Each structure stands twice: as C-alpha cells, then as structure tokens.
Amino acid sequence: MINGYNREELAKLIWNKPYFVQIELTRNCNYKCVFCFENCDREKKYEDIIKEKWKKVIDELYELGIKQIHFSGGENFLYKDFNEIVKYTKEKGFNVLINTNGYFDIDNIIKYSDDFVFSVHGTANIHDNITRMRGAFDKAINNIEKALRASKSVLINTVLIKDNFYEYLDLYNFLNSKYPNIKYAPTLAIPCKTGKKFEDRNILLTRSNLQYYKKILETIGDEKLVYKHGMYGLCGIEYNKKEFSMPVCAAGKSKMIIKYNGDVYPCNFFQSREYMCGNVFEENISSIWKNGKGFKEFRQYYLNENLPYECSKCKKVNNCYSGCRAWTNSYIEGKMDINVERDDRCEPLNAFVGN
Numbered sequence: 001m002i003n004g005y006n007r008e009e010l011a012k013l014i015w016n017k018p019y020f021v022q023i024e025l026t027r028n029c030n031y032k033c034v035f036c037f038e039n040c041d042r043e044k045k046y047e048d049i050i051k052e053k054w055k056k057v058i059d060e061l062y063e064l065g066i067k068q069i070h071f072s073g074g075e076n077f078l079y080k081d082f083n084e085i086v087k088y089t090k091e092k093g094f095n096v097l098i099n100t101n102g103y104f105d106i107d108n109i110i111k112y113s114d115d116f117v118f119s120v121h122g123t124a125n126i127h128d129n130i131t132r133m134r135g136a137f138d139k140a141i142n143n144i145e146k147a148l149r150a151s152k153s154v155l156i157n158t159v160l161i162k163d164n165f166y167e168y169l170d171l172y173n174f175l176n177s178k179y180p181n182i183k184y185a186p187t188l189a190i191p192c193k194t195g196k197k198f199e200d201r202n203i204l205l206t207r208s209n210l211q212y213y214k215k216i217l218e219t220i221g222d223e224k225l226v227y228k229h230g231m232y233g234l235c236g237i238e239y240n241k242k243e244f245s246m247p248v249c250a251a252g253k254s255k256m257i258i259k260y261n262g263d264v265y266p267c268n269f270f271q272s273r274e275y276m277c278g279n280v281f282e283e284n285i286s287s288i289w290k291n292g293k294g295f296k297e298f299r300q301y302y303l304n305e306n307l308p309y310e311c312s313k314c315k316k317v318n319n320c321y322s323g324c325r326a327w328t329n330s331y332i333e334g335k336m337d338i339n340v341e342r343d344d345r346c347e348p349l350n351a352f353v354g355n
Contacts, residue, residue: 008303011253014246015299018289019254020068021061022268025054025079027260031101032132033121034201035161035189037268040074046260051081053281057258058089060285068095074260077104086112099157101131102140106147115153117185118144122164123171130163148179155226158186160213161201168216176224185226186216188345190326192269207348214349229327230343233320234351247321252298256289266294269326272336301325301338308342315353 005013024038026048032041040046061069069089076082076098090096090112097115100106106116120140121130127137147154156175160168168186175182188203203209217225217235227235233248246253251266258264262281265271277292289295302321305312311322323343325331330339346352 011246011299011303015253017065017286018256019066019250020070021066021256021258022070022072023054023057023258024072024074024260025049025076025082025085027074028078029073029075029101030078030103030133031075031136034130034132034163035159037190037192038074046074048079048260049262049281051085053262054085055088057262057280057285058085058092058094060280062092062094064286064289066094068097070097070099072099075101075103083108083112100143101136102143103133103136104143106143110146110150110152113152115155116144116147117155117157118147119157119159120144120171120175121158122167123174126164126167126171130161144179144182148181153183154179154181155183155185158184159189160186160203161189162203163201165203165209166212169219172216172220183224183226184220185228186213186220187228187231188213190229190269191332192326205344205348210345210348230320230324231345233316234323234343234346234349236316236319245318247302248319249298249321249324251325252292252295253302256295264288264292264294266292266298267326269331270294270336274336297338298325306340308340310352311342313354316351320351 027038027040027046028048029040030042032043058069071086077100079085086096086098086109096113097117098109098113099117099119102118102120118140120137121127124137128134144154158164158168158171172184191202214235217231230248255266256264257266257268258280262279264277264280265275266277275294275297277294278288280288307317307322311317311320314320322341323346325338327343327345328339328341329344330337330341332344
C-alpha cells in the first residue's frame, strides 16, 4: 500500500490516459526494404484517410490530455497533407516527433517538429542495398544535418539483420565523429506475422550474436543510447527497488498506436483481431483507451504477476517484467498471444541477476 492505494489502484490511476500516441498517417512507402514489420513497400498502395478526419482525432487526443504525438509510417511525407497535419498538431500544443526514412526534404516541417527519428540501416552502400533505393543514404544525411542545424533532437533508428549487424559500428563511428549530439537505437529485427518474411536474414539468438549486440550497446553508451523492445529491462544496470513501479513495456500502459485506417492496437507487433482495441473514426478515443481489448490484455498480464519462476527471482523484475512479449518463443513461432514466458534474449545475454 502507498498512501492508502494498493498496487492495482495505483496502476489504474497511471493508466488514466496514455502519455503518447503513435499515429500512422499512411502505410505507403517509397522504399522496398528487405525487412518491414508492416510489410509495406513502394509496390503496395494503400488508401489514406482525409485530413479532416485526422484533425478530429488530434482534437480528441488533445481533450484527453495527451502530451506527445509520434508520426510514424509507412513514410509520413507520402501523406499528401502531412505538412498541414504537423502544423495543426504543433499549434495545438503537442510535442511532435516525426519518424522518416529521410528521403524527402524536411524544410517545410522543421519548425513544427521537436524530434526526428531517421531510419538509417548502415553506411552508404549497405543502407542503399537494404532499402533498395540508390542515393537513400546521402539524402538521409542531408536531412539529418538540416535537423541538427535547426537544433532538433535526432535519433537514428537501425534495424539489425545479417546484412548490417557486424558492420553497424562503422555507421555509428561515422555518424558519431561528425554529429556528436545524435542518439541511437540499434534494434534486432523481430520476426513477426504481419511483416515481410526474411528468415534467411534474421540474427539468430545465439550467445555469441547477443554478446556482440551487447558490445554494440556498450560502445554507444547510455548517454547516447535509446533502448527499444524491452532491452533496457534486460540490460539496464540500475534495478528499480521502489515499492511500486511500471515495467519498461509501454503497451497498454502509456502508449496508444493508431494505424492508417484508424484501428488501434497496444503494440505494433500485436496487430491482430485478438488485440484490436477499436477504431478512432468509429468510437470515442477515451473509451477505446479504457476498454480496448488489447489494452486490457497487456494490463492484466502486469497486474496478474504470474511470471516465470526465474523472472520472479530476478533483481530486474520491476523494470523488465519478463521482457518483450514479441521476443518470446511462442510469438516467434507464430502464436500471437501473451504467454507466461521470459524473453528469449535473457539467457544468451546473461541478463538474469538473482537475489
């Protein structure tokens, strides 16, 4: 108990509203990356929702008290009214984060954005080969420099596969030597049911591979590293010993994901009927957040405290809470459900710390 509140009551107070919302304005993309969790590329065409409907969604998010909107894709700049939507969002008072592959000129939206995430998957030839777009690397670098000159926060997101895994530090060293204020998020590609099939390019979860991945993270260092997919819980050196704390997984607890057609999910890797929470063009967003089926599933997993035995004995349990649900053996084998399993990366990473 804390000030008369039990654990579940405190959690529900925190979950009253999400801290940030990820909006996929379009699933269209100008690249044809060899991997993609959305399975989108330039040969696929999706119908976009008109800007007036998206503005109503943004108004509703404002009324709900959301602080940050993260525009993701697809490629945002392919949404024909992207500039207008970003301007509208910023003028409402949101913190605006834009995810882009860096191909399109960002000049028109720089002043309306606070943060940029650029997807860069290697040095010039590697990046261009992975994205299957000649000149992609040079265009991304040009836009990164523009964002930095405008004093914007810049994060480099890199998906690690066999094509770039052992060359990643070449990219980091190149960027870090030129742009010391950039942050980095190198992430292992998660094989998922909704994405492209790239089994021949997956990084296998062997001890040697994950120890090398840990070397990458340690080389970057915590000041410049942004952990994703539960890696902070697995690799973080600080153990949260507070009586009450939230796990690093934001699904259903501080994050809402809105797809290009209005469908809402707790996590990008759990886009299925079982985890769909509602549709923002058909239902009240506040109601979706409180009652969405997928949100409830992720929250209940936390509230049940039904953890694998080893996880329950680990000093990292409050942060990690058995790790990312998309990195369990069941998920990787194609079962899209939340199981009482620890993260498959834990053992080869030597992440367990006993009491």
